[in-house]
Amino acid sequence: MKLALVQHNVVFGDPDTNYEQVEALIIEAQKNADVIVLPELWTTGYDLTRLDEISDTQGETTKHFISDLAKAYKVHIVAGSIAKQTESGMYNTMLVYGPTGDLLHEYDKAHLFRLMDEEKYLHQGDKTASFSLGTVQAAGVICYDIRFPEFIRTHMINGQQMLFVVAEWPKPRLDHWRALLLSRAIENQCFVVACNRAGSDPANAFAGHSIIIGPWGEIIAEAGEEATILYGEVNLGHVDDVRSQIPVFQDRRPTIYDVQK
Template sequence: MKIAAVQIDVCYGEPDKNFPRVEEKITEAAAQGANIVVLPEMWNTGYDLARLEEIADVEGKRTKELFTRLSKELGIHIIGGSVSTRKGNEFFNTMYVVNKHGEIISSYDKAHLFKLMDEHHYLQQGNQLHVFSLDNVQMGGVICYDIRFPEWLRKHVLEGANLLFVPAQWPAARIDHWRILLQARAIENQCFVIGVNRVGEDPNNTFNGQSMVIAPWGEVIWIGENKETIGIIDLQLQEVEEVRKRIPVFQDRREDLYK
Protein backbone atom coordinates (compact mmCIF):
# COMPACT_ATOMS: atom_id res chain seq x y z
CA MET A 1 0.00 0.00 0.00
CA LYS A 2 1.59 3.26 -1.14
CA ILE A 3 0.63 6.31 0.91
CA ALA A 4 1.14 9.88 -0.32
CA ALA A 5 1.54 12.39 2.51
CA VAL A 6 0.76 15.76 0.92
CA GLN A 7 2.44 18.48 3.01
CA ILE A 8 1.43 21.88 1.63
CA ASP A 9 0.94 25.53 2.50
CA VAL A 10 -2.62 26.82 2.93
CA CYS A 11 -3.84 30.23 1.77
CA TYR A 12 -5.55 31.85 4.75
CA GLY A 13 -9.25 32.34 4.14
CA GLU A 14 -9.02 31.75 0.37
CA PRO A 15 -10.74 28.52 -0.69
CA ASP A 16 -10.68 29.59 -4.35
CA LYS A 17 -6.89 29.36 -4.24
CA ASN A 18 -6.73 26.25 -2.07
CA PHE A 19 -9.04 24.00 -4.09
CA PRO A 20 -7.06 24.09 -7.35
CA ARG A 21 -3.82 23.72 -5.39
CA VAL A 22 -5.09 20.57 -3.69
CA GLU A 23 -6.32 19.17 -6.99
CA GLU A 24 -2.86 19.71 -8.46
CA LYS A 25 -1.18 17.93 -5.55
CA ILE A 26 -3.58 14.96 -5.55
CA THR A 27 -2.98 14.52 -9.28
CA GLU A 28 0.78 14.71 -8.74
CA ALA A 29 0.63 12.10 -5.95
CA ALA A 30 -1.39 9.72 -8.12
CA ALA A 31 1.16 10.11 -10.92
CA GLN A 32 3.84 8.99 -8.45
CA GLY A 33 2.00 5.73 -7.85
CA ALA A 34 0.13 6.42 -4.61
CA ASN A 35 -2.84 4.23 -3.68
CA ILE A 36 -3.97 6.58 -0.88
CA VAL A 37 -3.51 10.35 -0.75
CA VAL A 38 -3.61 12.10 2.63
CA LEU A 39 -4.11 15.87 3.06
CA PRO A 40 -3.59 18.24 6.03
CA GLU A 41 -6.21 19.80 8.31
CA MET A 42 -8.49 22.72 7.33
CA TRP A 43 -6.86 23.04 3.93
CA ASN A 44 -9.79 24.88 2.35
CA THR A 45 -9.80 27.97 4.58
CA GLY A 46 -7.05 27.67 7.15
CA TYR A 47 -7.95 28.99 10.59
CA ASP A 48 -9.81 32.06 9.35
CA LEU A 49 -12.57 31.07 11.76
CA ALA A 50 -14.18 34.51 12.10
CA ARG A 51 -15.17 34.38 8.39
CA LEU A 52 -16.57 30.85 8.31
CA GLU A 53 -20.04 32.12 7.49
CA GLU A 54 -18.61 33.40 4.20
CA ILE A 55 -16.02 30.76 3.33
CA ALA A 56 -16.89 27.39 4.94
CA ASP A 57 -17.92 24.62 2.56
CA VAL A 58 -21.71 24.35 2.82
CA GLU A 59 -22.56 20.70 3.57
CA GLY A 60 -19.08 19.85 2.27
CA LYS A 61 -20.47 20.00 -1.26
CA ARG A 62 -17.45 21.52 -3.02
CA THR A 63 -15.01 19.19 -1.23
CA LYS A 64 -17.04 16.07 -1.92
CA GLU A 65 -17.44 16.97 -5.60
CA LEU A 66 -13.67 17.43 -5.94
CA PHE A 67 -12.80 14.19 -4.18
CA THR A 68 -15.35 12.00 -5.94
CA ARG A 69 -14.27 13.30 -9.34
CA LEU A 70 -10.54 12.90 -8.72
CA SER A 71 -10.80 9.50 -7.05
CA LYS A 72 -12.65 8.06 -10.06
CA GLU A 73 -10.42 9.76 -12.63
CA LEU A 74 -7.17 8.75 -10.93
CA GLY A 75 -8.19 5.46 -9.30
CA ILE A 76 -7.03 6.46 -5.82
CA HIS A 77 -8.41 6.59 -2.31
CA ILE A 78 -8.45 10.04 -0.65
CA ILE A 79 -8.12 10.69 3.07
CA GLY A 80 -9.31 14.24 2.74
CA GLY A 81 -7.45 15.85 5.63
CA SER A 82 -10.15 18.14 6.90
CA VAL A 83 -12.10 21.16 5.74
CA SER A 84 -14.24 23.75 7.46
CA THR A 85 -17.87 22.89 6.77
CA ARG A 86 -21.24 24.46 7.41
CA LYS A 87 -24.10 22.14 8.28
CA GLY A 88 -27.29 24.03 8.80
CA ASN A 89 -26.34 26.95 11.03
CA GLU A 90 -23.35 25.22 12.64
CA PHE A 91 -19.70 24.88 11.63
CA PHE A 92 -17.42 21.86 11.88
CA ASN A 93 -13.88 20.70 11.19
CA THR A 94 -14.67 17.72 8.94
CA MET A 95 -12.72 14.84 7.38
CA TYR A 96 -14.09 13.02 4.33
CA VAL A 97 -12.83 9.64 3.11
CA VAL A 98 -13.49 8.73 -0.53
CA ASN A 99 -12.59 5.41 -2.12
CA LYS A 100 -11.14 4.89 -5.59
CA HIS A 101 -14.61 4.35 -7.03
CA GLY A 102 -15.68 7.86 -6.07
CA GLU A 103 -17.78 6.75 -3.10
CA ILE A 104 -17.79 8.79 0.11
CA ILE A 105 -17.38 5.98 2.62
CA SER A 106 -17.08 7.99 5.83
CA SER A 107 -16.88 11.41 7.42
CA TYR A 108 -15.70 12.62 10.81
CA ASP A 109 -16.11 15.86 12.73
CA LYS A 110 -13.18 16.71 15.01
CA ALA A 111 -14.03 15.50 18.49
CA HIS A 112 -11.62 17.56 20.61
CA LEU A 113 -11.67 21.29 19.88
CA PHE A 114 -8.47 23.24 20.47
CA LYS A 115 -9.07 26.31 22.60
CA LEU A 116 -5.64 27.86 21.92
CA MET A 117 -6.72 28.34 18.30
CA ASP A 118 -10.28 29.41 19.28
CA GLU A 119 -12.00 26.40 17.72
CA HIS A 120 -14.47 26.21 20.61
CA HIS A 121 -15.75 29.71 19.84
CA TYR A 122 -16.67 28.91 16.24
CA LEU A 123 -16.96 25.13 15.75
CA GLN A 124 -19.12 22.32 17.06
CA GLN A 125 -17.45 19.14 18.27
CA GLY A 126 -18.07 15.74 16.75
CA ASN A 127 -19.20 12.74 18.78
CA GLN A 128 -18.61 9.74 16.53
CA LEU A 129 -15.82 7.18 16.28
CA HIS A 130 -14.17 7.10 12.86
CA VAL A 131 -13.21 3.60 11.65
CA PHE A 132 -13.50 2.66 7.98
CA SER A 133 -12.15 0.13 5.46
CA LEU A 134 -10.15 0.61 2.27
CA ASP A 135 -8.94 -2.38 0.24
CA ASN A 136 -10.13 -4.65 3.08
CA VAL A 137 -7.87 -2.91 5.60
CA GLN A 138 -9.41 -1.37 8.70
CA MET A 139 -8.29 2.21 9.33
CA GLY A 140 -9.11 5.13 11.56
CA GLY A 141 -8.96 8.89 11.11
CA VAL A 142 -8.73 11.64 13.73
CA ILE A 143 -7.71 15.29 13.53
CA CYS A 144 -4.76 17.16 15.07
CA TYR A 145 -5.53 17.87 18.78
CA ASP A 146 -7.27 14.49 19.03
CA ILE A 147 -3.84 12.83 19.41
CA ARG A 148 -3.45 14.32 22.89
CA PHE A 149 -6.21 11.96 24.00
CA PRO A 150 -4.70 8.46 23.90
CA GLU A 151 -7.94 6.83 25.03
CA TRP A 152 -9.68 8.18 21.91
CA LEU A 153 -7.12 6.70 19.52
CA ARG A 154 -7.01 3.43 21.48
CA LYS A 155 -10.78 3.16 21.03
CA HIS A 156 -10.31 3.27 17.25
CA VAL A 157 -7.70 0.51 17.40
CA LEU A 158 -9.89 -1.63 19.64
CA GLU A 159 -12.53 -1.32 16.92
CA GLY A 160 -10.09 -2.78 14.40
CA ALA A 161 -7.98 0.07 12.99
CA ASN A 162 -4.50 -0.98 11.82
CA LEU A 163 -3.60 2.44 10.45
CA LEU A 164 -4.38 5.82 11.99
CA PHE A 165 -4.45 8.99 9.87
CA VAL A 166 -3.87 12.36 11.57
CA PRO A 167 -4.20 15.52 9.45
CA ALA A 168 -3.08 18.64 11.28
CA GLN A 169 -2.28 22.33 11.41
CA TRP A 170 0.25 21.91 14.23
CA PRO A 171 2.24 25.09 14.97
CA ALA A 172 6.04 25.09 14.97
CA ALA A 173 6.07 26.31 18.58
CA ARG A 174 4.88 22.88 19.76
CA ILE A 175 6.28 20.67 16.99
CA ASP A 176 8.26 18.55 19.47
CA HIS A 177 4.95 17.47 21.02
CA TRP A 178 3.65 16.51 17.56
CA ARG A 179 6.58 14.21 16.87
CA ILE A 180 6.57 12.56 20.31
CA LEU A 181 2.80 12.11 20.49
CA LEU A 182 2.56 10.54 17.05
CA GLN A 183 5.35 8.13 17.83
CA ALA A 184 3.81 7.25 21.20
CA ARG A 185 0.42 6.58 19.61
CA ALA A 186 2.06 4.20 17.11
CA ILE A 187 4.02 2.30 19.77
CA GLU A 188 1.20 1.93 22.29
CA ASN A 189 -1.34 0.90 19.64
CA GLN A 190 1.10 -1.20 17.58
CA CYS A 191 -0.18 0.28 14.33
CA PHE A 192 0.93 2.59 11.55
CA VAL A 193 0.39 6.30 12.21
CA ILE A 194 0.38 8.76 9.31
CA GLY A 195 0.45 12.39 10.43
CA VAL A 196 0.19 15.09 7.75
CA ASN A 197 0.89 18.66 8.83
CA ARG A 198 0.94 21.89 6.83
CA VAL A 199 3.73 24.40 6.23
CA GLY A 200 3.62 28.19 5.93
CA GLU A 201 2.12 30.93 8.07
CA ASP A 202 -1.19 32.47 9.03
CA PRO A 203 -1.69 35.72 10.99
CA ASN A 204 -1.22 33.91 14.30
CA ASN A 205 1.04 30.91 13.73
CA THR A 206 3.97 29.48 11.83
CA PHE A 207 3.77 25.87 10.64
CA ASN A 208 6.86 23.84 9.83
CA GLY A 209 5.56 20.55 8.47
CA GLN A 210 7.36 17.56 9.99
CA SER A 211 4.67 15.24 8.65
CA MET A 212 5.48 11.70 9.75
CA VAL A 213 4.85 8.08 8.90
CA ILE A 214 5.56 5.77 11.81
CA ALA A 215 5.65 1.98 11.80
CA PRO A 216 4.00 -0.23 14.48
CA TRP A 217 7.34 -0.79 16.26
CA GLY A 218 7.78 2.98 16.53
CA GLU A 219 10.31 3.59 13.75
CA VAL A 220 9.90 6.87 11.89
CA ILE A 221 10.01 5.70 8.29
CA TRP A 222 9.44 9.10 6.71
CA ILE A 223 9.44 12.70 7.91
CA GLY A 224 8.78 15.84 5.91
CA GLU A 225 10.92 18.95 6.16
CA ASN A 226 9.87 22.59 6.45
CA LYS A 227 8.67 22.93 2.87
CA GLU A 228 5.95 21.73 0.54
CA THR A 229 6.53 18.11 -0.35
CA ILE A 230 4.81 14.85 -1.21
CA GLY A 231 6.15 11.81 0.60
CA ILE A 232 5.44 8.46 -1.07
CA ILE A 233 5.72 5.67 1.49
CA ASP A 234 5.26 1.96 0.77
CA LEU A 235 3.73 0.35 3.88
CA GLN A 236 4.22 -3.33 4.68
CA LEU A 237 0.91 -4.00 6.38
CA GLN A 238 1.92 -7.39 7.76
CA GLU A 239 4.12 -5.52 10.26
CA VAL A 240 1.05 -4.79 12.39
CA GLU A 241 0.38 -8.46 13.06
CA GLU A 242 4.09 -9.21 13.51
CA VAL A 243 4.53 -6.51 16.17
CA ARG A 244 1.35 -7.49 18.00
CA LYS A 245 2.62 -11.07 18.23
CA ARG A 246 6.03 -9.91 19.45
CA ILE A 247 4.56 -8.04 22.45
CA PRO A 248 0.90 -9.07 22.96
CA VAL A 249 -0.26 -5.78 24.44
CA PHE A 250 -3.88 -6.29 23.51
CA GLN A 251 -4.01 -9.73 25.09
CA ASP A 252 -2.42 -8.43 28.29
CA ARG A 253 -4.76 -5.48 28.85
CA ARG A 254 -6.48 -5.33 32.26
CA GLU A 255 -9.73 -3.76 31.13
CA ASP A 256 -11.25 -4.45 34.53
CA LEU A 257 -8.87 -1.84 35.95
CA TYR A 258 -9.61 0.84 33.37
CA LYS A 259 -13.30 1.39 33.90
Protein backbone atom coordinates (compact mmCIF):
# COMPACT_ATOMS: atom_id res chain seq x y z
CA MET A 1 0.00 0.00 0.00
CA LYS A 2 1.34 3.41 -1.02
CA LEU A 3 0.44 6.23 1.36
CA ALA A 4 0.45 10.02 1.05
CA LEU A 5 -0.04 12.15 4.17
CA VAL A 6 -1.02 15.73 3.34
CA GLN A 7 0.59 17.88 6.05
CA HIS A 8 -1.47 20.94 5.17
CA ASN A 9 -0.95 24.44 6.58
CA VAL A 10 -4.63 25.01 7.35
CA VAL A 11 -5.85 28.56 6.74
CA PHE A 12 -7.63 29.70 9.90
CA GLY A 13 -11.37 30.08 9.44
CA ASP A 14 -11.31 30.06 5.61
CA PRO A 15 -12.97 26.93 4.17
CA ASP A 16 -12.97 28.18 0.57
CA THR A 17 -9.20 28.65 0.52
CA ASN A 18 -8.65 25.33 2.28
CA TYR A 19 -10.79 23.45 -0.24
CA GLU A 20 -8.82 25.02 -3.09
CA GLN A 21 -5.45 24.20 -1.57
CA VAL A 22 -6.38 20.66 -0.53
CA GLU A 23 -7.73 19.86 -3.98
CA ALA A 24 -4.36 20.77 -5.49
CA LEU A 25 -2.55 18.71 -2.85
CA ILE A 26 -4.74 15.65 -3.43
CA ILE A 27 -4.18 15.90 -7.19
CA GLU A 28 -0.44 15.94 -6.55
CA ALA A 29 -0.54 13.17 -3.93
CA GLN A 30 -2.59 10.74 -6.02
CA LYS A 31 0.24 10.43 -8.53
CA ASN A 32 2.15 8.26 -6.05
CA ALA A 33 -0.41 6.89 -3.60
CA ASP A 34 -3.26 4.42 -3.14
CA VAL A 35 -4.39 6.06 0.11
CA ILE A 36 -4.34 9.80 0.86
CA VAL A 37 -4.69 11.12 4.42
CA LEU A 38 -5.67 14.66 5.49
CA PRO A 39 -5.30 16.30 8.93
CA GLU A 40 -7.89 17.24 11.54
CA LEU A 41 -10.29 20.18 10.99
CA TRP A 42 -8.62 20.98 7.68
CA THR A 43 -11.54 23.05 6.37
CA THR A 44 -11.75 25.52 9.27
CA GLY A 45 -8.83 25.04 11.63
CA TYR A 46 -9.52 25.74 15.29
CA ASP A 47 -11.69 28.80 14.61
CA LEU A 48 -14.14 27.36 17.14
CA THR A 49 -15.92 30.59 18.00
CA ARG A 50 -17.09 30.96 14.37
CA LEU A 51 -18.08 27.36 13.69
CA ASP A 52 -21.76 28.30 13.45
CA GLU A 53 -20.80 30.42 10.42
CA ILE A 54 -18.11 28.32 8.74
CA SER A 55 -18.91 24.68 9.57
CA ASP A 56 -20.31 22.22 7.05
CA THR A 57 -24.02 21.41 7.49
CA GLN A 58 -24.26 17.61 7.75
CA GLY A 59 -20.80 17.58 6.12
CA GLU A 60 -22.47 17.72 2.72
CA THR A 61 -20.07 20.13 0.99
CA THR A 62 -17.02 18.16 2.08
CA LYS A 63 -18.65 14.81 1.33
CA HIS A 64 -19.31 15.79 -2.29
CA PHE A 65 -15.86 17.36 -2.59
CA ILE A 66 -13.96 14.29 -1.32
CA SER A 67 -16.23 11.79 -3.06
CA ASP A 68 -15.63 13.44 -6.43
CA LEU A 69 -11.85 13.48 -5.95
CA ALA A 70 -11.67 9.87 -4.71
CA LYS A 71 -13.71 8.72 -7.70
CA ALA A 72 -11.85 10.86 -10.23
CA TYR A 73 -8.43 9.58 -9.17
CA LYS A 74 -9.48 6.11 -7.96
CA VAL A 75 -7.88 6.43 -4.53
CA HIS A 76 -8.93 5.89 -0.95
CA ILE A 77 -9.07 9.15 1.01
CA VAL A 78 -8.99 9.23 4.80
CA ALA A 79 -10.31 12.76 4.70
CA GLY A 80 -9.06 14.00 8.05
CA SER A 81 -11.88 15.59 10.00
CA ILE A 82 -14.23 18.52 9.62
CA ALA A 83 -16.56 20.60 11.76
CA LYS A 84 -19.96 19.06 10.98
CA GLN A 85 -23.13 20.89 11.95
CA THR A 86 -26.12 18.66 12.73
CA GLU A 87 -29.53 19.16 14.32
CA SER A 88 -28.12 17.82 17.58
CA GLY A 89 -25.02 20.02 17.55
CA MET A 90 -21.50 20.38 16.21
CA TYR A 91 -19.14 17.42 15.82
CA ASN A 92 -15.50 16.94 14.84
CA THR A 93 -16.03 14.25 12.21
CA MET A 94 -13.68 11.97 10.29
CA LEU A 95 -14.71 10.91 6.78
CA VAL A 96 -13.31 7.95 4.81
CA TYR A 97 -13.95 7.45 1.10
CA GLY A 98 -13.25 4.63 -1.34
CA PRO A 99 -12.02 4.81 -4.95
CA THR A 100 -15.54 4.58 -6.33
CA GLY A 101 -16.50 7.71 -4.39
CA ASP A 102 -18.43 5.79 -1.73
CA LEU A 103 -18.45 6.85 1.93
CA LEU A 104 -16.82 4.00 3.87
CA HIS A 105 -17.02 5.43 7.36
CA GLU A 106 -17.93 8.48 9.41
CA TYR A 107 -16.60 8.91 12.96
CA ASP A 108 -17.24 11.66 15.51
CA LYS A 109 -14.30 12.46 17.82
CA ALA A 110 -14.89 10.67 21.12
CA HIS A 111 -12.50 12.58 23.40
CA LEU A 112 -12.70 16.37 23.38
CA PHE A 113 -9.57 18.34 24.26
CA ARG A 114 -10.28 20.80 27.04
CA LEU A 115 -6.95 22.63 26.66
CA MET A 116 -8.21 23.94 23.31
CA ASP A 117 -11.84 24.49 24.49
CA GLU A 118 -13.31 21.76 22.30
CA GLU A 119 -15.89 20.83 24.92
CA LYS A 120 -17.34 24.37 24.75
CA TYR A 121 -18.19 24.15 21.06
CA LEU A 122 -18.34 20.47 20.08
CA HIS A 123 -20.32 17.38 21.04
CA GLN A 124 -18.43 14.16 21.70
CA GLY A 125 -19.09 11.03 19.67
CA ASP A 126 -19.84 7.68 21.27
CA LYS A 127 -18.81 5.17 18.63
CA THR A 128 -15.61 3.54 17.47
CA ALA A 129 -14.18 3.94 13.98
CA SER A 130 -13.29 0.64 12.32
CA PHE A 131 -13.58 0.29 8.55
CA SER A 132 -12.14 -1.55 5.55
CA LEU A 133 -9.91 -0.20 2.80
CA GLY A 134 -10.58 -2.89 0.24
CA THR A 135 -9.35 -6.06 1.94
CA VAL A 136 -7.39 -4.15 4.60
CA GLN A 137 -8.95 -3.89 8.04
CA ALA A 138 -8.31 -0.47 9.56
CA ALA A 139 -9.47 2.04 12.14
CA GLY A 140 -9.26 5.79 12.50
CA VAL A 141 -9.17 8.21 15.42
CA ILE A 142 -8.69 11.93 15.94
CA CYS A 143 -5.81 13.64 17.78
CA TYR A 144 -6.49 13.53 21.56
CA ASP A 145 -7.99 10.03 21.16
CA ILE A 146 -4.47 8.56 21.08
CA ARG A 147 -3.99 9.36 24.78
CA PHE A 148 -6.57 6.65 25.60
CA PRO A 149 -4.89 3.27 24.98
CA GLU A 150 -7.95 1.31 26.14
CA PHE A 151 -10.01 3.08 23.45
CA ILE A 152 -7.43 2.33 20.76
CA ARG A 153 -7.30 -1.33 21.83
CA THR A 154 -11.04 -1.68 21.23
CA HIS A 155 -10.31 -0.85 17.58
CA MET A 156 -7.53 -3.38 17.17
CA ILE A 157 -8.77 -6.61 18.78
CA ASN A 158 -10.62 -7.83 15.69
CA GLY A 159 -7.66 -8.14 13.36
CA GLN A 160 -7.28 -4.54 12.25
CA GLN A 161 -3.90 -3.97 10.63
CA MET A 162 -3.72 -0.18 10.43
CA LEU A 163 -4.55 2.74 12.69
CA PHE A 164 -5.05 6.11 11.01
CA VAL A 165 -4.67 9.21 13.18
CA VAL A 166 -5.58 12.71 12.02
CA ALA A 167 -4.57 15.67 14.14
CA GLU A 168 -3.89 19.30 14.85
CA TRP A 169 -1.27 18.49 17.48
CA PRO A 170 0.50 21.51 19.05
CA LYS A 171 4.25 21.93 18.77
CA PRO A 172 4.97 22.17 22.54
CA ARG A 173 3.89 18.53 22.94
CA LEU A 174 5.70 17.10 19.93
CA ASP A 175 7.54 14.59 22.15
CA HIS A 176 4.18 13.27 23.38
CA TRP A 177 2.91 12.93 19.80
CA ARG A 178 5.82 10.73 18.79
CA ALA A 179 5.94 8.69 22.01
CA LEU A 180 2.20 7.99 22.05
CA LEU A 181 2.09 6.97 18.40
CA LEU A 182 5.10 4.68 18.78
CA SER A 183 3.47 3.08 21.82
CA ARG A 184 0.16 2.55 20.03
CA ALA A 185 1.99 0.84 17.15
CA ILE A 186 4.08 -1.44 19.36
CA GLU A 187 1.37 -2.48 21.82
CA ASN A 188 -1.16 -3.17 19.05
CA GLN A 189 1.38 -4.59 16.58
CA CYS A 190 -0.08 -2.52 13.77
CA PHE A 191 0.86 0.16 11.29
CA VAL A 192 0.16 3.67 12.57
CA VAL A 193 -0.39 6.31 9.89
CA ALA A 194 -0.63 9.73 11.54
CA CYS A 195 -1.25 12.98 9.66
CA ASN A 196 -0.76 16.23 11.56
CA ARG A 197 -1.13 19.76 10.27
CA ALA A 198 1.66 22.28 9.74
CA GLY A 199 1.80 25.99 10.48
CA SER A 200 0.05 28.03 13.15
CA ASP A 201 -3.14 29.88 14.02
CA PRO A 202 -3.68 32.93 16.27
CA ALA A 203 -3.36 30.82 19.41
CA ASN A 204 -1.21 27.80 18.54
CA ALA A 205 1.86 26.58 16.69
CA PHE A 206 1.48 23.05 15.35
CA ALA A 207 4.03 20.27 15.33
CA GLY A 208 3.82 18.76 11.86
CA HIS A 209 5.86 15.54 12.03
CA SER A 210 3.30 13.39 10.27
CA ILE A 211 4.60 9.85 10.57
CA ILE A 212 4.21 6.27 9.38
CA ILE A 213 5.22 3.62 11.93
CA GLY A 214 5.50 -0.14 11.49
CA PRO A 215 4.23 -2.85 13.88
CA TRP A 216 7.68 -3.28 15.48
CA GLY A 217 7.71 0.46 16.23
CA GLU A 218 10.04 1.18 13.33
CA ILE A 219 9.68 4.60 11.69
CA ILE A 220 9.03 4.14 7.98
CA ALA A 221 8.70 7.83 7.11
CA GLU A 222 8.45 11.08 9.04
CA ALA A 223 7.99 14.70 8.00
CA GLY A 224 9.46 17.81 9.60
CA GLU A 225 7.49 20.86 10.71
CA GLU A 226 6.85 22.45 7.33
CA ALA A 227 3.89 21.89 5.02
CA THR A 228 4.57 18.90 2.79
CA ILE A 229 3.24 15.62 1.44
CA LEU A 230 4.81 12.66 3.23
CA TYR A 231 4.99 9.46 1.20
CA GLY A 232 5.54 5.93 2.44
CA GLU A 233 4.90 2.34 1.45
CA VAL A 234 3.82 -0.47 3.77
CA ASN A 235 3.60 -4.25 3.45
CA LEU A 236 0.50 -5.37 5.37
CA GLY A 237 1.85 -8.92 5.66
CA HIS A 238 4.34 -7.58 8.19
CA VAL A 239 1.54 -7.29 10.76
CA ASP A 240 0.87 -11.04 10.77
CA ASP A 241 4.61 -11.74 11.02
CA VAL A 242 4.97 -9.58 14.12
CA ARG A 243 1.81 -10.90 15.78
CA SER A 244 2.97 -14.48 15.25
CA GLN A 245 6.31 -13.78 16.99
CA ILE A 246 4.88 -12.10 20.08
CA PRO A 247 1.26 -13.27 20.52
CA VAL A 248 0.04 -10.26 22.52
CA PHE A 249 -3.58 -10.65 21.49
CA GLN A 250 -3.66 -14.34 22.40
CA ASP A 251 -2.05 -13.65 25.77
CA ARG A 252 -4.48 -10.93 26.85
CA ARG A 253 -6.44 -11.55 30.10
CA PRO A 254 -9.36 -9.12 29.83
CA THR A 255 -11.24 -10.74 32.72
CA ILE A 256 -8.74 -9.23 35.17
CA TYR A 257 -8.57 -5.81 33.52
CA ASP A 258 -10.82 -3.22 35.13
CA VAL A 259 -10.57 0.12 33.38
CA GLN A 260 -13.66 1.54 35.08
CA LYS A 261 -11.77 2.63 38.22
